[in-house]
Amino acid sequence: MIEEIEEFQARALAELRTITTLDALYAWRNRFYLGKNSALGEISRGLGKLAPEERPRVGQSINAAKQALEAAYAVCETEMEQQERERELREDLVDVTLPGRPAAPGSLHPTTQIIREIERVFLQMGFVIWESREVESDLLNFQLLNIPPDHPARDMWDTFYVRTTSTDERVVLRTHTSPGQIHAMRRFAPEPIRVLLPGKCYRYEHVTARSEFMFTQFEFLVVGENITMADLNGTLAMLAESVFGEGTRVRLRPSYFPFTEPSAELDISCNICQGIGCRICKHTGWLELGGCGMVHPTVLRNGGYDPDQFSGFAGGFGYERSALMRYQINDIRLFFQNDLRFLEQFGS
Numbered sequence: 347m348i349e350e351i352e353e354f355q356a357r358a359l360a361e362l363r364t365i366t367t368l369d370a371l372y373a374w375r376n377r378f379y380l381g382k383n384s385a386l387g388e389i390s391r392g393l394g395k396l397a398p399e400e401r402p403r404v405g406q407s408i409n410a411a412k413q414a415l416e417a418a419y420a421v422c423e424t425e426m427e428q429q430e431r432e433r434e435l436r437e438d439l440v441d442v443t444l445p446g447r448p449a450a451p452g453s454l455h456p457t458t459q460i461i462r463e464i465e466r467v468f469l470q471m472g473f474v475i476w477e478s479r480e481v482e483s484d485l486l487n488f489q490l491l492n493i494p495p496d497h498p499a500r501d502m503w504d505t506f507y508v509r510t511t512s513t514d515e516r517v518v519l520r521t522h523t524s525p526g527q528i529h530a531m532r533r534f535a536p537e538p539i540r541v542l543l544p545g546k547c548y549r550y551e552h553v554t555a556r557s558e559f560m561f562t563q564f565e566f567l568v569v570g571e572n573i574t575m576a577d578l579n580g581t582l583a584m585l586a587e588s589v590f591g592e593g594t595r596v597r598l599r600p601s602y603f604p605f606t607e608p609s610a611e612l613d614i615s616c617n618i619c620q621g622i623g624c625r626i627c628k629h630t631g632w633l634e635l636g637g638c639g640m641v642h643p644t645v646l647r648n649g650g651y652d653p654d655q656f657s658g659f660a661g662g663f664g665y666e667r668s669a670l671m672r673y674q675i676n677d678i679r680l681f682f683q684n685d686l687r688f689l690e691q692f693g694s
Contacts, residue, residue, distance in 0.1 A: 348407045355411040362418055368426050375419055453693035457562055457681055460589075460669045461544060464564060467588040468542040471581065473566065476541040478526030480548075481508060484516040486525040490648040491605040499604045504550045519548035522662055523565035524605060527641075530567060531649025536656070538570035544665075555677040562665040569641065569651055569658035575608070578638060578659035586614045586635075590672060595621065597632065606639025606660060617672070633671050636663030 358374075365371050454462075465475055484495075493499055508517040526543035543565035551557050568577065579598065586594040594617060598610035612635045616627035623629040638661030643653035651658075666678050673692075680688045 348403070351407045351411050355414060358415055359418055362422060365422065368423070368430065371419070371422060371426060451693070453690070455681075455689065456669055456673070456692040457665050459692060460665050460672070461562065461564070464585070464589060464665070464668070465542060465544065467585055468566060470588075471540070471584065473540045473542045476526060476530050476543050477545060478520075478523065478529050478543055480520055480546055482518055482520040482525045484518060486528055487518050487520050487522075490528050490645070491524055492642050492644045492648075493604045497604060506548050506550055520545075521549050522547050523563045524660070524662060526565055527567050527605075527645065527660060528649050531569060531646075531651060535650030536652075538656075540566075540568050542566050553679060555679065558666070558678055558682060560682070561678070563662055564665060565660065565662045567641070567658065567660045569646070569649075569656055571656060573640075573657045573659060575640060575659070578640070578661070581659075582612055582638065582661070589668065590614060590617050593620075598638070601637060601639075603637055603639060605642050605645045606637075607642045609637065609639035612636055612638055612661065612663070614671075635667065635671070636661060638662070 362371075362374060365374055469475070487505075488497075488500065489495070505521045506519045508519065510517050523543045523545055526541075526545075530539060530541045530543065545562065545564075546560060547563045548560050549557075551559055553559060566581070568581070575598075579596070582596050582598075586596050593615075595615040597613045599613060601609045601611045603609040613632040614635055615621040616624060616631055616633050619627065619631065621631040623631050627633050638659065641658040641660050646653045646656060646658065666681050669675065669681070670678060
């Protein structure tokens with residue numbers, strides 16, 4: 347039986363030398379010496395049939411064969427694992443000398459760009475940026491701005507109403523940034539103020555190339571003693587030249603707004619044709635930017651100022667409208683569609 351064990355050991359080692367993969371190595375281990383069903387296990391179960399005096403010598407031979415197979419297996423496994431690691435390193439080799447792929451830089455949204463530019467202009471004129479809330483009460487959005495419930499001007503600001511559990515006061519998504527005037531005046535009265543009020547506004551309107559149900563707007567407000575239309579005109583002239591280019595002219599056309607008196611629409615000279623007349627300005631030489639005027643005495647009083655001592659001016663313009671005019675864009679919906687083909691044009 348000892349000769350049988352030696353032959354078995356020689357055969358197993360010879361087969362081990364032909365193995366080239368780890369899976370085949372594990373199968374060899376299970377077949378020859380690991381477990382009761384292995385070839386060496388079968389030989390071990392034959393010890394019981396031997397004479398008692400032969401069992402120790404045969405048992406030693408079995409153990410020696412098992413140790414030899416285990417040692418040979420361990421060496422082979424180490425070599426194969428090393429070869430496998432080297433193969434993976436070769437296949438996954440990265441050439442660190444190759445130039446990297448440049449990252450595509452992002453950019454600010456065009457609305458954000460013009461917001462920051464207009465804010466910078468007003469900061470240079472001594473204004474403070476004041477952010478007001480987007481959800482307002484009917485009182486602040488309309489009534490304190492001289493627009494009572496039965497006022498026909500409310501049709502201009504049809505809006506989204508918010509359902510609440512209270513029936514005492516209606517709540518709306520603000521239709522303009524003008525409610526911020528009341529917040530600012532009540533915060534600083536009776537001190538003179540110069541504030542810029544930017545933010546989102548909402549109106550229940552059909553979405554077209556010229557209008558959106560949500561848009562961004564900026565409101566500017568100045569309150570102090572001896573504030574006149576001349577101060578308003580000078581502020582608008584500096585704003586127009588800073589945003590639309592040197593030489594841009596402004597004009598004020600009489601208009602009506604409940605919260606200003608007198609009221610006006612601001613036009614700027616067309617920056618495409620330089621005021622000569624073209625398709626963009628409908629051959630008038632002027633482009634309409636927004637509304638403005640002197641703060642209505644009722645609004646001043648609601649804000650905490652004595653209209654006999656203080657006066658002020660205010661105006662509200664759309665950021666997207668300003669961008670439309672500056673970049674000759676013909677559809678306001680492009681600002682909100684997240685189309686990279688449009689947005690990437692403003693990356694520089």
